[in-house]
Amino acid sequence: MMLRMKHTRLQLTVLAFAAALFAVPAGAQELPEAATGRTAAKSGTAKSYMVVAANPLAAKAGLDILATGGSAADAAIAVQLTLTMVEPQSSGVGGGAFALTWDAKTQTVASYDGRETAPAAADEKRFLTKDGRPMGRREAIVGGKSVGVPGVVRLLELLHQRHGKLPWAKLFEPALAIADDGFAISPRLYELLSSDSAFAANPVARAYYYQPDGRPKPVGTVLKNPEFAKVLRAVATQGANAFYSGAIAADIVRTVTTASNNPADMTLDDLTSYKAVTRPPVCGPYRTYKVCGMGPPSSGGIGVLETLGVLEKFDLRALGAHSATAEHLLIEAGRLAFADRAVYLADPDKVPVPAEALISPAYLKERAALVAADKRMPQAEAGKVPVKGALNFAPAPSPEFPGTSHFSIVDAAGNALAMTTSVEAQFGSRLMVDGFVLNNQLTDFSYEDVAEKRTVANRVQGGKRPRSSMSPTLVFDKDGKFEMALGSPLGAAIVGLVVKTLVGMIDWQMTPADAAAQPGALFFGNGVMIEKELEPVKPALEALGHRISVGEYASGIHAIRVTKDGLLGGADPRREGVVLGK
Numbered sequence: 001m002m003l004r005m006k007h008t009r010l011q012l013t014v015l016a017f018a019a020a021l022f023a024v025p026a027g028a029q030e031l032p033e034a035a036t037g038r039t040a041a042k043s044g045t046a047k048s049y050m051v052v053a054a055n056p057l058a059a060k061a062g063l064d065i066l067a068t069g070g071s072a073a074d075a076a077i078a079v080q081l082t083l084t085m086v087e088p089q090s091s092g093v094g095g096g097a098f099a100l101t102w103d104a105k106t107q108t109v110a111s112y113d114g115r116e117t118a119p120a121a122a123d124e125k126r127f128l129t130k131d132g133r134p135m136g137r138r139e140a141i142v143g144g145k146s147v148g149v150p151g152v153v154r155l156l157e158l159l160h161q162r163h164g165k166l167p168w169a170k171l172f173e174p175a176l177a178i179a180d181d182g183f184a185i186s187p188r189l190y191e192l193l194s195s196d197s198a199f200a201a202n203p204v205a206r207a208y209y210y211q212p213d214g215r216p217k218p219v220g221t222v223l224k225n226p227e228f229a230k231v232l233r234a235v236a237t238q239g240a241n242a243f244y245s246g247a248i249a250a251d252i253v254r255t256v257t258t259a260s261n262n263p264a265d266m267t268l269d270d271l272t273s274y275k276a277v278t279r280p281p282v283c284g285p286y287r288t289y290k291v292c293g294m295g296p297p298s299s300g301g302i303g304v305l306e307t308l309g310v311l312e313k314f315d316l317r318a319l320g321a322h323s324a325t326a327e328h329l330l331i332e333a334g335r336l337a338f339a340d341r342a343v344y345l346a347d348p349d350k351v352p353v354p355a356e357a358l359i360s361p362a363y364l365k366e367r368a369a370l371v372a373a374d375k376r377m378p379q380a381e382a383g384k385v386p387v388k389g390a391l392n393f394a395p396a397p398s399p400e401f402p403g404t405s406h407f408s409i410v411d412a413a414g415n416a417l418a419m420t421t422s423v424e425a426q427f428g429s430r431l432m433v434d435g436f437v438l439n440n441q442l443t444d445f446s447y448e449d450v451a452e453k454r455t456v457a458n459r460v461q462g463g464k465r466p467r468s469s470m471s472p473t474l475v476f477d478k479d480g481k482f483e484m485a486l487g488s489p490l491g492a493a494i495v496g497l498v499v500k501t502l503v504g505m506i507d508w509q510m511t512p513a514d515a516a517a518q519p520g521a522l523f524f525g526n527g528v529m530i531e532k533e534l535e536p537v538k539p540a541l542e543a544l545g546h547r548i549s550v551g552e553y554a555s556g557i558h559a560i561r562v563t564k565d566g567l568l569g570g571a572d573p574r575r576e577g578v579v580l581g582k
Helices: 002-022 056-067 072-086 137-141 152-163 168-181 187-194 203-209 226-238 246-257 268-272 300-311 324-344 361-368 447-451 491-506 512-517 532-543
Strands: 042-046 050-053 096-103 108-114 277-279 282-286 289-293 403-410 416-424 431-433 436-438 473-476 482-486 521-524 527-531 548-551 558-563 566-571 578-581
Touching (some): 042 050, 050 056, 050 558, 056 072, 056 168, 056 403, 056 578, 072 096, 072 152, 072 168, 072 403, 096 152, 096 473, 108 152, 152 416, 168 226, 203 431, 226 246, 282 300, 289 300, 300 324, 300 361, 324 491, 324 521, 324 532, 403 482, 403 558, 416 473, 416 482, 491 512, 491 558, 512 566, 521 532, 527 532
Antiparallel strands (some): 096 416, 108 277, 282 289, 289 473, 431 436, 482 558, 521 527, 558 566
């Protein structure tokens, strides 16, 4: 009875989140990755190197690589490969990712785009029914049409080429050991398996994760993954080409094109032609710091910088942590950034994106003037910025369900990496192949607006990368010295979560652990969801004009800060993350 009650609470919490964020009708089943409770704030210190990741086994894999002289990029490869198995609901080689790196020797920031691409045959009618109406979210997500060409493996290879120190094959050893020897099903994985009927209905997933009666295998059950071990050995010995051509690629294409739900049009050419690419990082000031993030096709870096640029006008330290006014300002600044995201942000290889204009000081000053400390804006609308080309984009917020993970790493040489990685929804498309989950990132495109015949920047196009909110972030002090690496999962809420963590550490002088653990008040659509700890300010926020609901986030904020005493890390208590270092 207690377990059933817990599952019911989990479902209600997630439905409240989804309804607030995406206007999902009550009773709908297309759920984001759910919250499963929290522990105490999790902190850690180190003198030389550190990994903060969402699962202890993944963090340990990265730590072992650092301990043998590996770079932050080397450790990231071990972490991601392990997360594929131990946190399959969130990320893996069947998904995509963005990474920011800091090279201590060259003193440079670089950003890497491993976002999935739509098959060449895809068009803007991909998620419309025969009569031209948009598919329901669950209908669109589950099955083959939502699967984009995975980008993670090419991204890992690119990171190794640019920043790796140890041999490529060595970085696969921690994940291979887990695939061969097995890992124990964690409480969070069990809860999510229990709550996902669509994943349980997939024959491959059912055979691997579930018992004959349909219930998930119990917490502590050891799962080996011989199919994924074959993938790991192939890529370790042959490089990323082994994933994007040959037997593995053929398996992916077969799984997508023969799916029982929405069989799709992915081809071997779509996989062999995929490339991870470098992008210009977006950077801007906040107080005495320089904040750098991921540019388009992610809206995350620009969203964080826009929000911070508006908040710069206000003395958040004097207002105090979690005062009603401070939370109100965070909400209002985020609303303005999200309004711009809905109009302007998309794949810059396919549409013009005014990235520099959106974070220019003059523009942010105009946006800040729209925010009042004593009342809610009736409507947050996109600003007017010059866009090259004749496109007249309509607002298209587009849902983004948060099956995502983030990890932060600093190595012994002072190099840093922040990487946010995703399969989009919880367990992605609910398709499995060769021991890993396939993403549903193509439902991050704005197809509902296409059904209304509006021209939107983030519409489906062949070879296009869907817009994201992933926000891996690096922060530098007034002297240009690296100081922070952070990020979070949770779909379109990522920007707000990263901002509240930065405000916590910079304005409110919190440790990374306390900044990650602090309660959030994030706007979704026309409403705001606050966590229970903020209920004391609920009446004041409502008096300012906000519509408030109370819920629980499934954030996974993982941060590292360089201090005078060494490295200080914080792992979000809402997930199973840990801080490991030496």
